[in-house]
Amino acid sequence: MIPRMTATSDLLSRSLSAVWHPCTQMKRHETLPLVPIARGEGVWLYDLDGKRYLDTVSSWWVNLFGHCNPRINAALTDQLGKLEHVMLAGFTHEPVVQLSERLRELAPAGLGHCFYGSDGASATEIALKMSAHYWRNTGKPQKTQFISLQNSYHGETLGALSVTDVALFRDAYGALIRQNATVPSPDWRDVKHGESAESYAWRCADALAEHLQQHHEHIAAFIVEPLIQGAAGMAMYHAAYLRHARELCSRYDVHLIADEIAVGMGRTGTLFACEQANIRPDFLLLSKGITGGYLPLSVVMTTDEIYRAFYADETARGFLHSHSYTGNPLACRAALATLDIFAQDDVLNANRAKAAFFNRIAQPLREHPAVRNFRNTGMVWAFEVETPHADFAQRCFSLGLQHELLLRPMGNTVYFMPPYVVSEDELQLLVDRTVKVIESLR
Numbered sequence: 001m002i003p004r005m006t007a008t009s010d011l012l013s014r015s016l017s018a019v020w021h022p023c024t025q026m027k028r029h030e031t032l033p034l035v036p037i038a039r040g041e042g043v044w045l046y047d048l049d050g051k052r053y054l055d056t057v058s059s060w061w062v063n064l065f066g067h068c069n070p071r072i073n074a075a076l077t078d079q080l081g082k083l084e085h086v087m088l089a090g091f092t093h094e095p096v097v098q099l100s101e102r103l104r105e106l107a108p109a110g111l112g113h114c115f116y117g118s119d120g121a122s123a124t125e126i127a128l129k130m131s132a133h134y135w136r137n138t139g140k141p142q143k144t145q146f147i148s149l150q151n152s153y154h155g156e157t158l159g160a161l162s163v164t165d166v167a168l169f170r171d172a173y174g175a176l177i178r179q180n181a182t183v184p185s186p187d188w189r190d191v192k193h194g195e196s197a198e199s200y201a202w203r204c205a206d207a208l209a210e211h212l213q214q215h216h217e218h219i220a221a222f223i224v225e226p227l228i229q230g231a232a233g234m235a236m237y238h239a240a241y242l243r244h245a246r247e248l249c250s251r252y253d254v255h256l257i258a259d260e261i262a263v264g265m266g267r268t269g270t271l272f273a274c275e276q277a278n279i280r281p282d283f284l285l286l287s288k289g290i291t292g293g294y295l296p297l298s299v300v301m302t303t304d305e306i307y308r309a310f311y312a313d314e315t316a317r318g319f320l321h322s323h324s325y326t327g328n329p330l331a332c333r334a335a336l337a338t339l340d341i342f343a344q345d346d347v348l349n350a351n352r353a354k355a356a357f358f359n360r361i362a363q364p365l366r367e368h369p370a371v372r373n374f375r376n377t378g379m380v381w382a383f384e385v386e387t388p389h390a391d392f393a394q395r396c397f398s399l400g401l402q403h404e405l406l407l408r409p410m411g412n413t414v415y416f417m418p419p420y421v422v423s424e425d426e427l428q429l430l431v432d433r434t435v436k437v438i439e440s441l442r
């Protein structure tokens, strides 16, 4: 038998030799070891040596009901015995039909048609293409531009990068990317002294109004992350912005694309973030949590009106987009099992109680002298840490691991986005350990 430590170091060196890890300067791993995960259970990940880590970021915002969830596992095992995959062009199957019907029932009324992709960036691409193609089919082919918010994130394929405004992800590829305009973000952290988040949202909406008034003839769609701009550092903003944006988009014949890839599936406290603004977007994008964090799947939901503009005798008027794994039955079954858990466990109400509990026990963080802008929406918490360390994020990550936490700050923004199955004891541990990490980084 290979001794344990040897098994770990063996896996790490093989990984560094053969795997190109995402969003990573690989050279950093000369000093920062990878974390080899052997198994997961609930909110915990276990490494090869049996050491555990609380998955406070739901494995990049995808997990909802814990790792190795027995109910999702059972649904997948059942599906594996029936049908693992079939192409969706010319064929159909029960899981994809059921999922489309159930999403239509749950989403804001009028989003009756589901188009499937395999990841979030593809959902963005699909929505951008569908929007521009709709205008082309309806006699407005000049509407080909898109707008997004400052600091927006909608994925990292070339089309998605054209509506992503995070310099780090964009700059190296600038020459390959189409230029689209951005408008001011209603990010609550930018309010002027004495101004409310709501009045700031209105002020930003005025800037959107001005932009649309001048450029609407060439704009196909406005794409937005409702309520929380995740990759901007969990920038939270007032729902009034979305209400105003909806009115403006309707007035100027511009589609509103709600990118709920990160914030959908209950993250903000309602199943879909748009519900809190009481609006219906023209496109609603889902991915990440849709399968409970099990399998890659994305959905673009849209309206009858948009669907009908493609319905014709000519192939070229139809929507042209193909993914090999569109509507994969296993992924759809995982999504159905995820929706079942929402219904069976009254998850949204349970989360409300959990969030209230966490806000009570988070006092030592909220009032910590190094913590700024402590904020919460639904099951997302974030704050900035005043720190002398330029490499704060990396230090925080490493120290977090020593305290059994998977923390993955963005710059000096620490955030928690735990799986919904997190218990009160685990939330308490999260607060206590995070305070320790911040203390040791002062």
Ligand SMILES: *Cc1c(COP(=O)(O)O)cnc(C)c1O
Pocket: 119, 120, 121, 122, 124, 153, 154, 155, 156, 225, 230, 231, 259, 260, 261, 262, 263, 287, 288
């Ligand atoms: C993660 C994310 C995406 C991209 O999803 P991928 O599956 O990583 O391609 C798009 N939009 C938002 C808001 C996201 O958080």
